[in-house]
Amino acid sequence: TMRRESATDISTTLSTDTFELANICWDDLGFGLVETDYMYLMKCSSDGTFSNGELVQFGNIELSPSSGVLNYGQGLFEGLKAYRKKDGSILMFRPEENALRMRMGAERMCMPAPTVDQFVEAVKLTVLKNKRWVPPAGKGSLYIRPLLMGSGAVLGLAPAPEYTFLIYVSPVGNYFKEGLAPINLVVENEFHRATPGGTGGVKTIGNYASVLKAQSAAKAKGYSDVLYLDSSHKKYLEEVSSCNVFIVKDRKITTPGIKGTILPGITRKSIIDVARKQGFQVEERLIPVEELLEADEVFCTGTAVVVSPVGSVTYLGKRVTYGDNGVGVVSQQLYSSLTSLQMGLMEDTMGWTVAL
Numbered sequence: 118t119m120r121r122e123s124a125t126d127i128s129t130t131l132s133t134d135t136f137e138l139a140n141i142c143w144d145d146l147g148f149g150l151v152e153t154d155y156m157y158l159m160k161c162s163s164d165g166t167f168s169n170g171e172l173v174q175f176g177n178i179e180l181s182p183s184s185g186v187l188n189y190g191q192g193l194f195e196g197l198k199a200y201r202k203k204d205g206s207i208l209m210f211r212p213e214e215n216a217l218r219m220r221m222g223a224e225r226m227c228m229p230a231p232t233v234d235q236f237v238e239a240v241k242l243t244v245l246k247n248k249r250w251v252p253p254a255g256k257g258s259l260y261i262r263p264l265l266m267g268s269g270a271v272l273g274l275a276p277a278p279e280y281t282f283l284i285y286v287s288p289v290g291n292y293f294k295e296g297l298a299p300i301n302l303v304v305e306n307e308f309h310r311a312t313p314g315g316t317g318g319v320k321t322i323g324n325y326a327s328v329l330k331a332q333s334a335a336k337a338k339g340y341s342d343v344l345y346l347d348s349s350h351k352k353y354l355e356e357v358s359s360c361n362v363f364i365v366k367d368r369k370i371t372t373p374g375i376k377g378t379i380l381p382g383i384t385r386k387s388i389i390d391v392a393r394k395q396g397f398q399v400e401e402r403l404i405p406v407e408e409l410l411e412a413d414e415v416f417c418t419g420t421a422v423v424v425s426p427v428g429s430v431t432y433l434g435k436r437v438t439y440g441d442n443g444v445g446v447v448s449q450q451l452y453s454s455l456t457s458l459q460m461g462l463m464e465d466t467m468g469w470t471v472a473l
């Protein structure tokens with residue numbers, strides 16, 4: 118049976134918890150699930166409001182075989198990270214941005230969503246209750262995965278009658294097996310990630326299942342991941358399966374503009390702001406694939422991938438390399454700026470970090 122504690126009980130006892138790290142090897146973290154102690158659960162009542170969230174022991178959940186999420190994919194997810202500073206304190210990065218994005222996605226998917234305050238509070242409580250799983254400074258981060266799903270039963274196609282908001286967490290290291298080394302991408306010429314009018318611009322679970330086939334084929338050929346082109350013209354860059362893409366040419370930074378088919382990444386937006394603040398010119402616009410092949414540097418951004426340099430891109434059998442197998446200077450500079458802000462190594466002049 119599950120041990121349940123109400124969220125309010127927990128927030129009053131958290132400060133007195135003695136700090137102790139979980140007993141795992143912190144040097145081997147990749148991006149895989151490490152089960153932690155607690156998860157957060159909150160249900161929505163029939164009037165569309167969420168209440169009575171609670172932290173319960175991490176474990177399987179019960180769902181109707183006929184639930185909206187299992188049958189028709191009525192589900193959204195989010196991803197954010199918490200880092201431990203050297204002094205043991207914990208920093209989260211822009212959780213209210215994830216809350217807002219979940220609310221936008223929920224509108225598109227006909228789901229009610231937690232308020233920004235409910236979301237941020239729930240994330241804080243979940244991280245604090247699992248704080249022994251936040252890796253030591255420099256060893257990775259705690260990845261926080263909020264889910265919103267149609268948990269009520271349906272049979273005909275319709276919005277589910279009941280919704281569940283859930284948060285679980287897992288300590289993670291680097292996303293790609295390459296670690297921090299440049300990744301090798303292949304431009305996908307058959308499949309597309311998103312279509313105009315579709316759900317590419319929201320973080321619906323279906324966007325991720327639909328890229329598995331192209332991603333698996335690319336991995337089987339030795340590539341790290343797939344870079345998608347727009348489905349109307351097969352010409353303009355969109356994004357990678359799990360991250361946004363940027364190109365650098367003559368120190369000018371460019372990324373595809375948000376126009377419905379591109380996931381509005383929080384790391385993407387943060388990198389744009391950091392780069393502009395450092396004096397770079399940044400453009401958001403359509404990028405023909407030819408510009409990718411002529412770029413000085415290419416990098417990807419995402420919560421999971423952070424800033425990942427791209428070492429090569431293959432398009433229609435032609436392979437173009439960047440940075441002589443090293444990390445480009447602009448990519449390196451932006452990676453360092455963003456991560457030192459997220460990890461609390463640099464003063465947060467943007468006001469993006471939330472201390473726990």
Ligand code: COI
Pocket residue numbers: 195196197325358359360419420421422
């Ligand atoms: C993230 O970067 O947090 C994502 O949601 C991408 C996911 C495929 C790991």
